[in-house]
Amino acid sequence: MNIIIFGPNGSGKGTQGELIKQKFGSLAHIESGAIFREHIGGGTELGKKAKSYIDKGDLVPDDITIPMVLETLKTKGKNGWLLDGFPRNMAQAEKLWEALQKDGIKLDYVVEIKLPRQIAKDRIMGRRICKTNNNHPNNVNIDAIKPSGDKCRVCGGDLSTRSDDQDEAAISKRHDIYYDEKNGTLAAAGYFHKLADEGKTKYIELDGAGTIDSIREKLLSQLK
Ligand code: AMP
Numbered sequence: 001m002n003i004i005i006f007g008p009n010g011s012g013k014g015t016q017g018e019l020i021k022q023k024f025g026s027l028a029h030i031e032s033g034a035i036f037r038e039h040i041g042g043g044t045e046l047g048k049k050a051k052s053y054i055d056k057g058d059l060v061p062d063d064i065t066i067p068m069v070l071e072t073l074k075t076k077g078k079n080g081w082l083l084d085g086f087p088r089n090m091a092q093a094e095k096l097w098e099a100l101q102k103d104g105i106k107l108d109y110v111v112e113i114k115l116p117r118q119i120a121k122d123r124i125m126g127r128r129i130c131k132t133n134n135n136h137p138n139n140v141n142i143d144a145i146k147p148s149g150d151k152c153r154v155c156g157g158d159l160s161t162r163s164d165d166q167d168e169a170a171i172s173k174r175h176d177i178y179y180d181e182k183n184g185t186l187a188a189a190g191y192f193h194k195l196a197d198e199g200k201t202k203y204i205e206l207d208g209a210g211t212i213d214s215i216r217e218k219l220l221s222q223l224k
Contacts, residue, residue: 001027001080002106004087006189007113008178009171010120010127011208012215015137015145016113017084019216023223028076032069032085034134036060055163057170059088059177066095073099088177093188097195107201109223110192113215115208117175124165132157137212144212 001024007013021027036054039047046068050060059065069086087093100107126141130152138147138159147153164170178185196203204222206215 001108002077002083002100003027003081003109003111004083004107004192005111005113006185007208008115008117008120008185009174010123011113011115012123012137012212013084013113014135015212016111016206016215016219017082018135018137019219020082020111020223023220024080024082026079028079028081029135030069030072030077030081030083030086032065032088034085035068035072055170057164057167057173062089062091062095066092070096070099087188088185090183090187090191093191097191107192107195109202109204110189110196111204111206111219112189112193113206113208117179119209120175121168121171124171125168127161127165128152128159129162130155130157130159 003020005013005017005020007016017029021029033054036047036050040051040054041047046064049064053060065086069083069092073081073083087096097107122141123139126139128138128140128147130136130138132152132155136152136154136157137145138153139145140147145153147159148156150159151157152159164174176184181187181190192201193203195201204219206218208215210218
């Protein structure tokens with residue numbers, strides 16, 4: 001099973017992504033932002049190059065990002081993948097589709113979580129990252145996943161914020177990229193929507209303003 005998930009930063013994409021992984025067991029969660037953060041943490045050359053872009057909320061250039069993600073799909077995604085954070089523009093969408101066609105890899109589903117920009121921003125500012133497991137959902141601006149005091153609501157671990165989550169200019173830049181229907185991430189999503197219209201993949205649209213449970217139900221009823 002190979003799935004792409006789209007959603008603006010703050011849409012609950014991480015939470016729904018976890019659900020998809022649980023449903024299909026062995027899917028590799030391939031998250032471009034997390035791969036970059038690993039490189040930055042490990043002090044690699046790629047990490048050093050990527051950091052200045054990430055700190056400003058800019059996209060890391062395609063000549064670094066595209067080969068890195070395509071390589072990761074090959075090495076870690078042999079038993080299926082959930083691709084998250086990529087593609088983020090038209091060039092990435094086209095290169096990904098080209099690579100999948102070339103290798104005869106089926107794209108089973110494309111999931112898009114829709115959310116108005118202002119709600120997405122409030123959610124980002126409220127996001128807290130569990131130091132034990134960064135997939136544990138915690139957000140001080142969403143009632144259903146409020147942390148327990150200042151600790152992770154899932155495991156009680158310590159929480160932190162991502163520096164780019166608290167920077168309004170950076171959030172705005174990231175959303176400019178996401179909501180750009182001409183060349184940005186919504187253009188990439190549209191590219192796959194069109195492929196779904198041609199019967200080449202399946203496209204699932206979800207309303208990200210709903211509760212986690214209602215989104216989950218709709219998502220699970222459409223994934224076979
Ligand atoms: P994320 O964790 O998805 O919010 O990603 C954090 C940052 O990593 C982004 O703001 C970008 O600077 C960079 N990044 C992640 N994915 C991509 C991508 N597909 N293309 C370019 N830059 C990316």
